[in-house]
Each structure stands twice: as structure tokens, then as C-alpha cells.
Amino acid sequence: MLMKNKPLDLKQWNEARIIMNARQLFIAAVLLFAMVITPALAADNVLKELNFSALPGDDVVITLRAESGFTEPKVFTTDNPARIALDFYGLSNGLANKTQSIGIGMARSVTAIEAGDRTRLVVNLVEATGHAVKIDGNELSITIKGGAKVAASAITHTAASTPTRSSAASSSEQSDGLRNVDFRRGDSGEGQVILELGNPAVSVDMREEAGRVVLDILDTALPDRLMRKFDVGDFATPVKEFEVTSQGNNVHIEISATGEYEHLAYQANDLFTIEFRALTKEEKAEIQRRKETFSGERLSLNFQDIEVRAVLQLLADFTGLNLVTSDTVSGNITLRLKNVPWDQALSIILKTRGLSMRQNGNVMLIAPTEEIAAREKLELESQRQIEELAPLFSEYIQLNYAKATDIQKLLKSEGNQLLTPERGNVSFDERTNTLLVRDTAAKLDDIRRLIGRLDIPVRQVLIESRVVIANDDFAKDIGVRFGMSTHLKADGNFLDIGGTQDGYIGNTAGLHEGTIESPAGSGQDGLLVNLPQTLSASRGGALNFIAGKVGSYLLQLELSAMQQEGKGEIVSSPRVVTSDQKTAVIKQGVEVPYQEASSSGSTTVSFKEAVLKLEVTPHITPDDRVIMDLNITKDNPDFSRSVLGVPPVDTRAIETSVIVENGETVVLGGVFERTETRSKERVPFFGDLPYVGFMFKQELRKDENKELLIFVTPKILKDTLSAR
Numbered sequence: 001m002l003m004k005n006k007p008l009d010l011k012q013w014n015e016a017r018i019i020m021n022a023r024q025l026f027i028a029a030v031l032l033f034a035m036v037i038t039p040a041l042a043a044d045n046v047l048k049e050l051n052f053s054a055l056p057g058d059d060v061v062i063t064l065r066a067e068s069g070f071t072e073p074k075v076f077t078t079d080n081p082a083r084i085a086l087d088f089y090g091l092s093n094g095l096a097n098k099t100q101s102i103g104i105g106m107a108r109s110v111t112a113i114e115a116g117d118r119t120r121l122v123v124n125l126v127e128a129t130g131h132a133v134k135i136d137g138n139e140l141s142i143t144i145k146g147g148a149k150v151a152a153s154a155i156t157h158t159a160a161s162t163p164t165r166s167s168a169a170s171s172s173e174q175s176d177g178l179r180n181v182d183f184r185r186g187d188s189g190e191g192q193v194i195l196e197l198g199n200p201a202v203s204v205d206m207r208e209e210a211g212r213v214v215l216d217i218l219d220t221a222l223p224d225r226l227m228r229k230f231d232v233g234d235f236a237t238p239v240k241e242f243e244v245t246s247q248g249n250n251v252h253i254e255i256s257a258t259g260e261y262e263h264l265a266y267q268a269n270d271l272f273t274i275e276f277r278a279l280t281k282e283e284k285a286e287i288q289r290r291k292e293t294f295s296g297e298r299l300s301l302n303f304q305d306i307e308v309r310a311v312l313q314l315l316a317d318f319t320g321l322n323l324v325t326s327d328t329v330s331g332n333i334t335l336r337l338k339n340v341p342w343d344q345a346l347s348i349i350l351k352t353r354g355l356s357m358r359q360n361g362n363v364m365l366i367a368p369t370e371e372i373a374a375r376e377k378l379e380l381e382s383q384r385q386i387e388e389l390a391p392l393f394s395e396y397i398q399l400n401y402a403k404a405t406d407i408q409k410l411l412k413s414e415g416n417q418l419l420t421p422e423r424g425n426v427s428f429d430e431r432t433n434t435l436l437v438r439d440t441a442a443k444l445d446d447i448r449r450l451i452g453r454l455d456i457p458v459r460q461v462l463i464e465s466r467v468v469i470a471n472d473d474f475a476k477d478i479g480v481r482f483g484m485s486t487h488l489k490a491d492g493n494f495l496d497i498g499g500t501q502d503g504y505i506g507n508t509a510g511l512h513e514g515t516i517e518s519p520a521g522s523g524q525d526g527l528l529v530n531l532p533q534t535l536s537a538s539r540g541g542a543l544n545f546i547a548g549k550v551g552s553y554l555l556q557l558e559l560s561a562m563q564q565e566g567k568g569e570i571v572s573s574p575r576v577v578t579s580d581q582k583t584a585v586i587k588q589g590v591e592v593p594y595q596e597a598s599s600s601g602s603t604t605v606s607f608k609e610a611v612l613k614l615e616v617t618p619h620i621t622p623d624d625r626v627i628m629d630l631n632i633t634k635d636n637p638d639f640s641r642s643v644l645g646v647p648p649v650d651t652r653a654i655e656t657s658v659i660v661e662n663g664e665t666v667v668l669g670g671v672f673e674r675t676e677t678r679s680k681e682r683v684p685f686f687g688d689l690p691y692v693g694f695m696f697k698q699e700l701r702k703d704e705n706k707e708l709l710i711f712v713t714p715k716i717l718k719d720t721l722s723a724r
Contacts, residue, residue: 045069046094047112047119058105058146062123066091069138073121082125086133086142091119096201101218103205105146127338177221178251179270181244183232190277191237193255200270213263213274217251238276260284296343302336308353311335312366315346321359326367329355387420390440397435397448402455404428404435410454411437411447418447458579461618461626462715467634469570469652472705479532479698481558532560532698572634574614577717587613592637594646610635610649618714624662626714631655632668634708652708665713677702 045068052062064070073086093114101109108124123131123144130145180196198220205216222244229243238261245252257263260279265272279287299318303311308331316323319342331353337345350357356369367375399407408428411418419426424439437447578584589611598604615631633653641648652671660666682688682697689696 045090046092047088048094050095050100050110050112052100052102052104052107052110054104055143055146060102060105060107060144060146062102062107062110062142062144064121064140064142066138066140070135070140072135073133073140075133077128077131079128082128084123084125084131084142084144086121087118088121089118093119097203099203101203101205103207103216105144107144128336177223178217178226178244181226181230183230183235183239183242185235185237186275186277188277189237190275191232191235191239191257192276193239193242193253193274195253195272195274197270197272200267204265204267204272206265206274211256213255213257213276215251215253215255215274216247217253219249220251221249222246222251238278260287294341294344294347296341298339299342299345300338300340301345302338304334305332306334307331308333308349308355311349312346315342315349316364318342320362322363324363324365326365326371328368328371329353329366387440387442388423390442392423392438393441393444394436394438395444397437397451399433399435399451399455401457402451404430404433407435407451407454418450419443458582459620460577460579460717461620462575462577462717463584463614463616463618463628464575464713464715465573465614465632466709466711467572467574467612467632467652468707468709468711469634470705470707470709471566471568471570473564473566473703475564475700475702476561477698477700478561480695481530481532481560532558572612574612576614576616578616578618580618580620583615583617585613585615587611587633589613589635590637592647592649608649610637620716621659624716625659626662626716627657627659628712628714629657630668630712632710632712654710658712660712660714662714662716665711668710668712671708673704673706675702675704675706677704 045066047064047066049065050062051065052060055061070088071090073088075084075086077084093112095112098113099109099111103109106126106129108126111122111124113120113122123142125144132143134141134143177198178195179198182194182196184192184194186192195217197217202220203218205218207214226244227246229241231241233240238257238259240256240258242253242255245254255274255276257276261276262279262283263274263276265274267273296319301311301314309325309329311333312323312325312329333349333352335349337348346357349355350366354369355366356372358365358372365372405428408426411426418424420439420443424437424443426438427436428434429436435451437444439447574586574588576584576586587609589609591607592610593605593607595603596606611633612635613631613633617629619627621627631653632655633651635652636650637647638650639647654668656668658666658668677700679700680697681699682693686696687693
């Protein structure tokens with residue numbers, strides 16, 4: 001079509017230009033408003049906190065907190081490297097540190113990066129694993145499934161948002177380093193390793209390696225005063241020791257603990273605490289019950305919606321075992337298992353689909369759990385009916401070493417299923433040590449096998465003991481006797497040395513004329529001071545002086561001394577042979593008679609034992625050690641201290657329980673007695689005179705030492721010696 005050009009009206013052109021300019025201004029205003037309001041809106045929703053903590057089963061939960069909540073993020077994963085990435089649109093990053101180390105379960109670290117109008121959160125993993133995302137108000141949680149390779153540790157760390165700082169300030173904070181290391185014991189016996197951090201926002205990587213708990217405090221300096229090993233074994237906690245060292249720019253801490261324990265780590269401001277608590281018996285039993293060990297060859301499985309029967313057939317082909325699958329096994333399963341033992345993979349599949357397995361030799365039978373339970377119940381009922389209808393047989397079983405009475409009590413004890421209920425019976429003949437058993441053929445076979453295990457010779461132990469009583473005595477006594485006597489016919493002075501004062505007086509008539517008489521009031525033998533040595537009246541040395549004449553009196557002086565030393569050793573060696581876990585008693589001594597009043601008022605004679613007695617109950621352990629319950633008594637009557645003719649009894653005894661190696665001698669205990677006696681007798685005033693005071697006093701020094709030692713040696717007798 002041909003169109004002709006018409007001249008354009010100037011007025012119309014101006015109107016069109018005004019309309020176009022208005023539209024352009026409107027569009028520009030809208031664009032400018034969007035550019036201004038978008039950052040403002042984005043700034044209203046800021047990622048404020050990032051927390052992570054461990055869950056049972058090596059799971060890890062990462063919790064995010066924002067000011068205005070979360071929208072559904074876009075999630076994608078990668079296998080190599082193993083990562084989980086989440087994109088949050090309209091969310092700005094307000095965290096102080098972009099990267100936080102986790103080191104728990106399958107999670108290594110988490111990184112938050114802001115780009116444009118979104119923030120991307122990247123979780124770095126040890127290997128690819130499952131995850132779950134949940135939004136709850138202004139919190140979003142990411143649960144990372146755990147793996148068997150990395151042990152879980154209950155640690156919670158918080159990275160709170162702080163105002164943005166320059167790189168120089170951040171470097172200065174990291175250079176603060178570790179301020180202090182402390183150890184404390186809690187109220188319940190838990191051990192607490194307390195670290196004072198210079199930077200509360202520093203990353204701490206904690207893991208278990210070779211039975212130790214290892215911590216790495218990243219980008220932290222270690223003062224020289226803290227670089228050492230701490231021995232805390234005396235605090236009675238699970239923690240034995242821990243060592244603080246420096247590795248590059250990190251602080252490396254290794255904590256060694258003993259026994260079974262659980263550890264928990266938490267942080268409050270700048271204090272990071274690792275707490276170790278010993279497990280109770282109930283907790284240990286529960287862990288042992290839940291513990292499963294898998295030792296099969298490792299494999300990897302990655303299937304989407306595959307039939308369960310097909311997976312079971314793959315496992316049977318992999319292991320080379322025969323497989324019988326019930327017709328009721330059906331359904332599909334999706335699984336991704338990497339480098340796990342095949343028996344663990346089979347256990348996971350069976351638990352997921354509600355199946356159970358029974359293995360007989362190299363044949364595996366797999367069926368639903370309810371079906372296997374019903375089948376086994378039916379088999380038990382059938383077996384019970386067979387036992388109720390099976391014929392009874394009688395058998396005589398003669399025992400060699402065990403007592404028939406003991407075996408009969410064992411077979412008929414409550415809760416024992418060795419005899420057929422209401423049908424089986426057992427009796428015994430004590431004279432021939434024979435059992436009379438009547439039961440089914442199957443039960444008789446079981447009883448024969450049991451008796452074959454129990455009717456064996458009991459091992460025997462020779463117990464040798466030595467009771468040693470050692471005496472060491474020393475006594476020293478010095479005395480003096482001093483007096484005077486008169487004579488009737490004596491001229492001049494004389495001196496006579498030799499013999500005792502008694503001997504001298506007895507021979508006075510042969511020495512000079514006249515008779516020596518004792519003055520009135522001088523006492524026997526004319527002695528004014530009579531303090532001789534008292535250790536022995538018939539032994540010892542004496543030096544007698546009779547010197548000078550004063551008027552009609554003779555002066556008499558006798559010095560006496562005695563020293564005794566004695567050493568003695570009394571050794572008693574009782575020995576006895578007994579069977580394992582049987583008490584043996586051997587004793588030897590006397591019975592001391594004494595009188596006591598009876599109920600009728602008359603006097604009767606009773607006896608008290610004063611014996612050497614050894615009572616022992618040994619138990620032989622499987623590793624050929626001997627546990628002994630011992631009671632050893634050594635009594636001696638002391639006739640030198642008799643009361644009304646009845647001597648007291650000195651008792652020495654020990655009662656204990658010890659574990660000893662075969663043939664090893666153990667010292668059970670000892671009693672050491674030391675008696676020191678110091679005595680002085682003197683005449684008042686005269687005994688204190690210098691130089692001549694010894695003439696008026698007597699001094700005794702006596703030391704007695706007694707020691708009791710008990711030695712015990714157990715020896716396990718060999719079967720050949722026992723038979724002899």
C-alpha cells in the first residue's frame with residue numbers, strides 16, 4: 001500500500017514530546033526509588049547469629065538467626081568436594097567471621113558469603129551425607145547426618161554478630177593469644193579443663209583421636225609459660241593429663257582420660273570449658289547393649305527406588321552366601337551407602353524394611369520380623385509337645401569327684417530347665433555316689449554333657465606360712481649398799497676388799513678378834529643404804545669395801561652391777577593343703593584351764609585355747625593366681641603373770657584377703673613393739689650430792705624389742721601331684 005506523507009502539525013508534535021518526557025521521568029523516578037528502597041529493605045533482614053552443636057548419633061545441627069525471619073532457601077549439593085550450599089535472597093551477612101570451623105561429625109566448617117541481594121551459606125563436609133532444613137520463625141536449622149568415621153563431641157559454639165572492624169583490628173584481636181589454662185574438679189567428680197581465650201570469637205576444632213580428645217584453637221598464639229604438660233591424675237577425675245603445645249599459628253591441646261567417660265564442651269564469654277564425666281554402671285551397660293560391631297568387607301551402594309529383593313541378592317552375590325528370601329518380602333528402597341561394611345549395610349536395610357535374618361551355616365533366611373517370630377513360636381510349641389509325648393528313660397550315672405547331693409540340688413533347682421517339667425526326676429544314692437535320672441533321651445544327653453563338665457578333680461593349693469617372733473633385750477643395772485657395824489676388840493684401822501657384804505660379815509670372826517655387831521636401827525646386815533642391782537640376786541658383779549674405824553664402828557660399802565643382753569627368734573611354720581574354694585584349718589597349742597562359777601553356784605573347770613591357728617580359703621583364678629581369705633592367730637600363755645594360777649594369754653592375729661601369684665611369698669603384716677624402761681632409786685638429798693651421790697642411789701636401764709612378721713606362700717599343686 002502506498003501512503004503519502006502529510007505535513008506534521010507543530011502543536012501536535014510539542015504535545016507528543018511533552019508526553020514522552022513525562023513518561024521517561026516517571027520511569028526514571030520508579031527506577032531510582034527501587035534502587036534506594038531495595039538496600040533499605042535488605043538491610044532490615046540481617047543474619048545475626050550462627051550456632052552449631054552435636055546431636056546423638058554423630059549428627060550436627062547448624063542454627064541461623066535473622067532479624068526478620070527466613071524465606072525458603074535454594075539448596076543444592078556437590079559430591080566432590082562434599083558440600084551443601086544454601087542461597088538466602090534478601091538477607092545480608094552480619095557475622096563477624098565469614099568462616100567458622102566445626103569439626104564435629106561429618107561437618108568440617110561453614111562459610112557465609114554475601115553477594116548482591118543474597119547470602120550464600122556453604123557447609124564443607126568430610127564426605128557427602130544427608131541433611132534436613134527446617135524454618136521456625138526467625139530461626140533456621142540445618143541438620144547434618146553423622147558418619148561412623150568421625151566421633152561426635154557435644155560442643156556448642158556461638159558466633160555472634162559484631163560491628164564490622166578493620167583488618168588491622170581483627171589481626172590485633174587474634175594476636176591476643178591464649179591467656180590462661182586451668183583445671184578444676186567438679187562437685188560430682190568431673191574434670192574441667194578451662195581455657196581463657198584472648199578472642200572469644202576464635203574458632204575451636206575439637207575431635208577424638210586414638211582415645212584422646214584433641215583441640216586446635218585456630219590463629220591463636222601460645223605464651224611460653226603455658227607450653228607444658230599438666231599432670232592432674234591426683235584430682236581423682238577421668239582426666240589423667242593434658243599437654244598444651246603450639247603448631248604453626250594454632251594452639252594444640254591433647255587431653256588423655258582413663259576409663260569410660262563422656263565429654264562436653266561449652267563456652268561462656270572468653271572461658272572455653274571441656275568437661276569429662278565418668279559413666280555410671282547403668283550408662284556403661286546401656287552403651288554396651290547398643291553397641292554393634294561390624295567387620296564385613298566394605299562396599300558402596302547408590303540406588304534410587306530399587307527393589308529390596310534385588311539389593312539382598314546383590315549382597316548375597318558380594319558375600320558368597322546362600323540366600324533364602326520369604327515371598328512376603330517386597331517393596332522398594334532408596335539408599336546411598338559409601339564404604340561401609342556389608343553386614344552393616346544389611347542391618348540398615350533390614351531395620352528400614354522391618355525384616356529379620358536367621359543364619360544357619362552359609363545360608364541366610366530373610367523374612368519379616370513378625371513372620372520369623374511366629375515361626376519360632378510355632379517351633380517352640382511343637383518342641384514342647386514332642387517333649388510331653390516323648391518316652392522316658394532311666395539312667396544311673398556314677399560320679400567320680402563331685403558329690404551326688406550337690407549335682408541333684410543343681411538339677412532340681414528352681415528356674416533350671418535341665419529336667420522336663422512335671423516329667424523328669426532325679427535322685428541319688430549317697431553310699432555309691434550315684435545319680436538316678438529319669439527323663440527323655442534328649443534331656444539325658446544334656447545332663448550327661450553337664451556332668452562331664454562338672455565332675456572333674458578340683459585343683460588343690462598348698463598354703464605355707466611362717467610366723468616369726470623376734471626378741472632383742474638389753475638391761476643394765478648399777479646399785480650400792482652402804483652401812484656400818486661395831487666391833488668389841490679391835491686396834492687400829494684396817495681395809496678388807498673382796499666378796500660381798502654378806503660374805504664379809506659371815507667371815508668376820510676369821511679376820512680379827514671379837515664380834516662385829518650391827519648398831520641399833522641400822523637394819524639387816526647393818527646397812528644404812530640398801531640399793532643393790534635388782535636384775536639378778538645370784539648373778540652379777542659386786543665390789544665390797546670395809547674401810548676405817550670411827551669409834552667402835554666399821555664403815556661398809558658395796559657396789560654391785562649387772563648387764564643382760566638377749567636375742568631370740570621364735571619361728572612357727574604351719575602348712576596345709578586344701579581344695580579350691582574350700583576352707584582349711586590347722587592349729588596346734590594348749591588349752592589353759594581356769595575356774596568359773598556355774599549356774600548352780602558350784603565351781604567348774606573350763607578351758608581357753610592358746611594355739612597357733614591357720615585358717616585359709618583359697619580361690620584359684622583362671623590365670624593361675626590365688627586369692628586367699630586368711631585368718632592367722634598366734635596365742636601364748638604367760639605363766640609369769642598368772643592370777644590365781646591362771647595365766648593371761650598373749651594374742652597375735654591377722655585377718656585379711658590377698659591375691660598372690662603362684663609360688664610367690666607375701667608379707668601379710670608386722671607388729672613391732674619397743675619397750676624402754678628407765679628407773680632411779682636414791683636417798684633424798686644424799687643422792688644429789690656431787691661426787692659421792694652415786695653411793696646413795698641405784699639406776700636401772702632396760703630396752704626390749706619385739707617384732708612379729710607373717711609370711712604366706714601359696715603353691716598350686718599339679719594334677720599329677722594331686723592324684724598322688
